[in-house]
Amino acid sequence: MTLHTDAERSRALYRGAFAAALDDAAFVTVLKEADLRLHFVLADPGYELSLGPDGVHDRPTPGPALRLELSAATLHEILLGRLPVPRAVVTRRLAVKGPVTRLRLLGDLLPFLGREYARLALPTAH
Amino acid sequence: MTTTAPPATTPHAPTLSDLRALDGAAMPSMFRLPPEVEELRDEVRHYAETVVRPRVLANDLAPADDFDWDTIRKGHELGLLRLTIPKELGGRGVGVLGCAVAMEELAAVCASTALVFGASLLGQTSVLFSGDRQLQSRFLPAFLGDEPVLACNAITEDAAGCDLLIPENAGHAADVMTARRDGDHYVLTGVKRFITNGKVADWAAVFANLEGHEGATGLTVFVVPLDSEGVTRGEVADKMGYRACLGTTLHFDEVRVPEENVIFGEGRALDYLAVQSNQARSIVAAISTGVARAALTIAKDFAGERVQGGKPLHEHQFTARKLAEMSAKVEAARLLYLQAAYQADHMLPAPVYGPAVAKLFADRAAVEVAEEAMSIVGARGYCREYGVEKLVRESFGARIYEGTPEVLALAITGALYGRRP
Ligand SMILES: Cc1cc2nc3c(=O)[nH]c(=O)nc-3n(C[C@H](O)[C@H](O)[C@H](O)COP(=O)(O)OP(=O)(O)OC[C@H]3O[C@@H](n4cnc5c(N)ncnc54)[C@H](O)[C@@H]3O)c2cc1C
Numbered sequence: 428m429t430l431h432t433d434a435e436r437s438r439a440l441y442r443g444a445f446a447a448a449l450d451d452a453a454f455v456t457v458l459k460e461a462d463l464r465l466h467f468v469l470a471d472p473g474y475e476l477s478l479g480p481d482g483v484h485d486r487p488t489p490g491p492a493l494r495l496e497l498s499a500a501t502l503h504e505i506l507l508g509r510l511p512v513p514r515a516v517v518t519r520r521l522a523v524k525g526p527v528t529r530l531r532l533l534g535d536l537l538p539f540l541g542r543e544y545a546r547l548a549l550p551t552a553h
Numbered sequence: 554m555t556t557t558a559p560p561a562t563t564p565h566a567p568t569l570s571d572l573r574a575l576d577g578a579a580m581p582s583m584f585r586l587p588p589e590v591e592e593l594r595d596e597v598r599h600y601a602e603t604v605v606r607p608r609v610l611a612n613d614l615a616p617a618d619d620f621d622w623d624t625i626r627k628g629h630e631l632g633l634l635r636l637t638i639p640k641e642l643g644g645r646g647v648g649v650l651g652c653a654v655a656m657e658e659l660a661a662v663c664a665s666t667a668l669v670f671g672a673s674l675l676g677q678t679s680v681l682f683s684g685d686r687q688l689q690s691r692f693l694p695a696f697l698g699d700e701p702v703l704a705c706n707a708i709t710e711d712a713a714g715c716d717l718l719i720p721e722n723a724g725h726a727a728d729v730m731t732a733r734r735d736g737d738h739y740v741l742t743g744v745k746r747f748i749t750n751g752k753v754a755d756w757a758a759v760f761a762n763l764e765g766h767e768g769a770t771g772l773t774v775f776v777v778p779l780d781s782e783g784v785t786r787g788e789v790a791d792k793m794g795y796r797a798c799l800g801t802t803l804h805f806d807e808v809r810v811p812e813e814n815v816i817f818g819e820g821r822a823l824d825y826l827a828v829q830s831n832q833a834r835s836i837v838a839a840i841s842t843g844v845a846r847a848a849l850t851i852a853k854d855f856a857g858e859r860v861q862g863g864k865p866l867h868e869h870q871f872t873a874r875k876l877a878e879m880s881a882k883v884e885a886a887r888l889l890y891l892q893a894a895y896q897a898d899h900m901l902p903a904p905v906y907g908p909a910v911a912k913l914f915a916d917r918a919a920v921e922v923a924e925e926a927m928s929i930v931g932a933r934g935y936c937r938e939y940g941v942e943k944l945v946r947e948s949f950g951a952r953i954y955e956g957t958p959e960v961l962a963l964a965i966t967g968a969l970y971g972r973r974p
Pocket of ligand 1: 750953
């Protein structure tokens with residue numbers, strides 16, 4: 428997975444996809460209604476991204492958040508719809524911390540992120 | 554004065570986590586339950602005291618295959634069969650903590666009734682947790698209607714018991730129900746044993762091994778409507794306790810299940826079970842806490858009134874010591890399950906260690922506290938009307954389902970030595 432071996436390249440790709448999703452008013456509405464930030468901890472290759480209605484940040488920002496611990500490669504599969512979130516959890520490729528009873532919200536949020544990510548990543552994917 | 558009539562039961566013995574019990578003293582507590590969980594606890598306590606309690610003895614004495622739908626219907630009206638279904642789908646949207654607290658309240662009156670609800674929720678968990686909206690729209694709305702509908706979780710078999718719960722032993726599991734692929738269907742053949750609600754449930758989460766995989770290494774979860782052709786509901790186990798819930802044999806003879814009914818994908822059942830168990834164990838620990846609390850309550854009331862040697866029993870030092878130890882066990886069991894349930898609501902997968910420790914401790918506390926209650930109440934405790942003998946019988950049940958002490962020990966040491974997450 429050459430897209431995500433380099434932390435800076437990987438970060439730029441996800442950052443770009445998340446920022447593009449934030450241009451979509453419908454996504455921002457869902458995110459605001461959820462009143463929940465998504466904090467991605469990508470242990471491999473090693474960086475973090477925090478996504479909320481106010482933008483994408485490199486560090487956690489205050490407020491209720493679902494902390495998603497996974498590798499950048501796993502996030503790639505999830506966003507492209509190749510790996511359902513529950514399967515990622517049961518196979519221990521994804522650990523979620525925070526109010527996990529609200530995990531269902533990911534089902535509403537991920538398609539927006541996935542669409543933008545596919546647009547940016549697939550033309551260059553290996 | 555000698556006490557002969559059963560004591561008027563106080564609803565529950567004072568608990569650290571129930572501030573109202575402490576004469577209004579504003580004690581700080583690590584565990585202030587969220588207001589919605591406190592509200593649920595109070596509703597369930599009321600249901601348990603007013604609906605379940607009057608029928609406990611009759612249900613316990615009824616033939617093994619009698620099922621008290623009326624009690625369950627009233628619990629359904631309260632939302633107990635849709636506790637964990639998200640609010641946006643019409644459920645109560647309660648997490649593991651809320652479920653566990655509700656189960657303690659039910660089990661403090663009747664563990665067996667608690668398990669009817671608990672087993673149904675466990676069956677639903679697979680569909681809920683799958684995140685598969687198509688499966689959810691097919692199998693969850695039934696729980697939102699006017700009439701109660703139950704689910705169940707079918708794992709245990711004749712030859713394979715704990716082997717289906719200990720991931721490392723999956724290869725040793727013998728004669729496991731098979732799932733043979735046939736086009737866009739699977740064909741299930743085998744027998745499940747001791748399935749709580751099996752007699753009365755609409756559908757089951759069924760664990761079957763893919764043909765060609767050794768032991769249970771291809772274990773897969775299927776959602777199976779129990780009116781499917783080839784399913785037969787067999788005998789109900791004549792259990793020594795937990796008699797209000799029906800542990801049933803389910804026969805599957807070439808049952809065709811569409812591939813859409815597979816949850817998490819082929820061969821993922823052991824992974825799922827590891828995740829599910831960590832949630833379920835906190836809830837079963839709460840059931841055991843409820844049993845222990847009920848035994849403590851009866852013993853406390855009896856020892857408060859029963860006079861021997863010129864003073865109430867609780868003033869005799871031996872009895873005082875027993876009551877104190879029993880109280881400590883109930884409190885410790887509750888704190889452990891609350892902590893484990895809280896973790897399960899904030900971590901996915903829930904960690905192995907906390908829930909296994911909570912269940913191991915609470916299950917043993919239930920057995921020990923029930924036994925001490927029996928000794929305090931004496932001959933009257935040995936008779937049915939006090940309910941102590943039922944608590945003794947039921948205290949052993951939770952040591953068998955959702956992980957025996959030995960299974961829990963392997964989980965705990967697995968975590969201690971880093972073999973399990
Ligand atoms: C009230 C009640 C409700 C139940 N409800 C359900 C239900 O809804 N669905 C369902 O599928 N099942 C249900 N069960 C069945 C229950 O889950 C099984 O009984 C349990 O998993 C143990 O299996 P077993 O009885 O076959 O015991 P076995 O697996 O034969 O174990 C017998 C003894 O050997 C010990 N042992 C086994 N393996 C090991 C090992 N590797 N190391 C050390 N010791 C070991 C066990 O701890 C136990 O003490 C229920 C049981 C009860 C009592």
